Amino acid sequence: MARAGGLTAESVLLGLVAGVLVVAPWTRSGHLLLLDWVSGPHQALTPGLYGLDPAALDALPYRLATHGIRTLFGAGATSWLMVLAYFPIVAGGVSALAGGSRWRRHPAALFACLNPFVVERIQAGHVPFLLAVALLGPMAASALHARRRGRWFAARPAGWYALAISVGAHAAWLGAAVLVAIALLPRPRWPDVVRTAVVIVSAGCVYAYAAVVVANAILTVRVGDLDLEVYATYPGSAGLAATVATLRGFWRGAADSSPEAALGLAPGVVLVVAAVVGLARLCRSEPVTGVPMVAVTVTGLLLGAGIDGPLGTVYRIAFDALPLFEAMREQQKWVALAMIGYAVGIGATVEAVMTRLRPSRSLLRQAVAVASAPALIGMYATVGASLVWGLGGSVRVSHYPPAWYAADRLMGAGDESVLFLPWHQYQPFTFTAARTVATPAGAFFRRPVLSSDAAELGPVRSNSASRRMAYLDELIARGGGGGFGRLIAPLGVRYVVLARDRESDTYAWLGRQRDLAPVLRTAELDLYRVTVDGTGRVVSARDGDLADALGWAGGGHLGTEAVLSGAGDGVVPSAASGGARRDGSTRWQVAAGAPGWVVLPEEWSANWTAGDQVTRPTVAGTVAVRAGSGAFTVRYTPWKWLRLGLAVSLFSLTALLVAGVLEHRREWLRRRPAGSGRPGGDGGS
Incomplete structure (x- = not known):
């Protein structure tokens, strides 16, 4: 066990060195901005923690941990530290899983660090997903260790699995596939089946807060059959089979932010042949390791081919029938x-090649080994060139323009929001060298930011169920309607920011809005202030829809009153507003005042309650309360249950991790000299 632990530690160090070579250019001053991974000077805890962001309700323990790291080290450092973490974790886990000598462990660990799949996923900024995948390595190693011991329960695989799904929901399906393969192959035994079932169920407790989300009908993203088409595995120029076999196929294909890994024919063939030969060798010599790994590999390739692969029909049926399988809409993630x-x-x-290079071996075998060694080295070098030193030098840290900092200083901090334009979830900027990234305004400005959540992917323009986003989509598409400030005031928007990197002419209508006052005009950014109000005690309401609101605002006949569907009363246009104060992320205090309607700039949900007072959605997608003259409090009621669910999740995760550490310590104290029962075997990760 001690020798196995030492070899695993060496692999961890090897992975750390590889990771440092990848992230070294990103440690400089600036911010790392990737497709789905952005950072900025004022990155805050996501509202998803409180159940208020439909797109950020998963992996809440990970989001909390990341926020803590960001607080300690800063947003800029956290962005590359999280990328770096993948490499030593996956290297150590795969080393323990592979077992054997240094010549098996270290090349396995190095390949887990340097391969086309990792290249594409870092380019895409899928850092949490990669971390979850990295944790599957030690999970699989500990599951194999438990199988060799024939135990009815093992805490370590449960702890690793729980940690993985706490980081990324996709790991629930990926990890379950690995655990089931190890339990059933090569021959299932009752302890293996029972242990695996207990591991999966106990680890699932870390998603206790998800039960609160379901029970309270908290808004989540909408996923449908069209998503399978949009996120289908990209076949590449070589065809689907060759692309998937060489661990590529990210759905964006050759898009600007996701170029294919530079992998020629020869390195690709070497990669596949080396994997097949090695797995076949393990199936003969160590079937307890080899057979499950073959099953896991075949599963990853078949499901990774997605709806256009051999199991396309099965994938569609699973997508429609299996609970939570929507998480795997991006099919190529199975290639992990x-x-x-x-x-x-x-x-x-x-390991086999190095063994045959020994002088005692036959000349023919030595010749084969001599020919194989350069091919393997060339394969590593080819893939490594696409990854080390900031993805082969293709991605550097970005520096936000001075105008962004000037705008942030002018706006200052506050609860009133900033509307960011252009209205895209993903877009290129000059300061990202024209690479498309997720709009980073929310990570940059101190104020809350409203920016588009529409991915704009052909038939799937958006997965959002947000009424506010749908309202803004329509307003912006219609060019503001002449009274844009008045129409966005019920959303609590005080400022509008337009980045002028591109499409500035498309938004020329901003300068014609009578309720937007220019604050800052530069070549990089324009800043406008909304001069009207629309939240708090607005008193009156009108019965109308979006078209009516556009007409009233365009003609100057819309005041602060709430625009509701099917309800209206009071004198209009109204000039009343104010009297509402945010008291935390899930509560508002409304001061005493004139009776009537109160508008709060929160995404509409029936879970916003104010005692026995009636709440209704406004046309803008915000919350309206029919209130009396007294002071009252409006609360988001699921938070108290979500907080309890999150506490249960964190407790479950902590308990499993502590149990795993104690289990490992007990084995270490026994000092079993035989280790795992095979040469160089792991001592249980």
């Missing part, structure tokens, strides 16, 4: 399983 299997197989192949 093949990546782990390939790493183990390639490690076994390298």
Whole structure:
């Protein structure tokens, strides 16, 4: 066990070195901005923690941990530290899973760090997903260790699995596939089946807060059959089979932010052949490791091919029938399983090659080994060139323009929001060298930011169920309607920011809005102040829809009154507003005042309650309360239950991790000299 632990530690160090070579250029002053991974000077805890952001309700323990790291080290450092973390974790886990000598462990660990799948996912900024995948390595190693011991329960695989799904929901399906393969192959036994079932159920407790989300009908993103088409695995120029077999196929294909990994024919063939030969060798010599890894690899390749692959019909049925399988709408994520299997197989192949290079071997075998060694080295070098030193030098840290800082100083801090334009979830900027990234305004400005959540992917323009976003989509598409400030005031918007990197002419209508006052005009950014109000005690209401509101605002006949569908009373246009104060993320205090309607700039949900007073959605998608003259409090009621669910989740995760540490300590104290029962085997990750 001690020797196995030392070899695993060496692999961890190897992974750390590889990771440092990747992130080194990103440690400089600036911010790392990738497709789905952005950072900024004022990055805050997501409202999803409180159940208020439909797109950020998953992996809440991870989001909390990331916020803590960001608080300690700063947003800029956190952005590359989280990328760096993948490499030593996956290297150590795959090393323990592969077992064997240094010549098996270290090449396996290195391949898990340097492969086309990792290149594409870092380019895409899928950092949490990669971290979750990295944790599947030690999970699989500990599950194999438990199988060899024939135990009815093992805390370590449960702890690793719980940690993985706490980081990324996709790991629930990926990890379950690995655990089931290890339990059933090569021959299932009752302890293996029972242990695996207990591991999966106990780890699932870390998603206790999800029960609150379902029970309270908290708004989540909408996923449908069209998503399977949009997020289908990209076949590439070589065809779907070759692309998936070489661990590529990210759905964006050759888009600007996701170029394919530079992998020619020869390195691709070497990669596949080395993996196949190594896995076949393990199936003969160590079937307890080899057979499950073959099953995991084949599963990853078949499901990773997605709806256009051999199991396309099965995938569609699973997507429609299995609970929570919507998380796997991006089918190529299954290739993560093949990546782990390939790493183990390639490690076994390298070990065999090095063994045959010994002088005692036959000349023919030595000749084969001599020919194989340069091919394997070339494969590593080819993939590594696309990854090390900031994705082969293609991605550097970005520096926000001076105008962004000037705008932030002028706006200052506050609860009133900033509307950011252009209205896209993903867009290129001059300061990102024209690379498309997720709009980073929310990470940059101190005030809350409203920016588009529409991915704009052909038939799937948006997965959002937000009424506010749909309202803004329509307003912006119609060019503001002449009274844009009045129409966005019920959303609590005080400022409008337009980045002028592109499309500035498209938004020329901003300068013609009578209720927007220019505050800052530069070549990089324009800043406008909304001169009207629309929240708090607005007293009156009108019965109308969006078209009516546009007409009233355009003609100058819309005041602060709430625009409701099917309800209206009071004198209009109204000039009343104010009297409402945010008292935390899930509560508002409304001061005493004139009876009538109160508008709060929160996404509409029936879970916003004010005692026995009636609440209704406004046309803008915000919350309206029919109130008396007295002071009262409006609360988001699911928070108290979500807080309890999150506490249960964190307690479950902590308990499993502590149990795993104690289990490992007990084995270490026994000092079993035979280790795992095979040469160089792991001592249980």
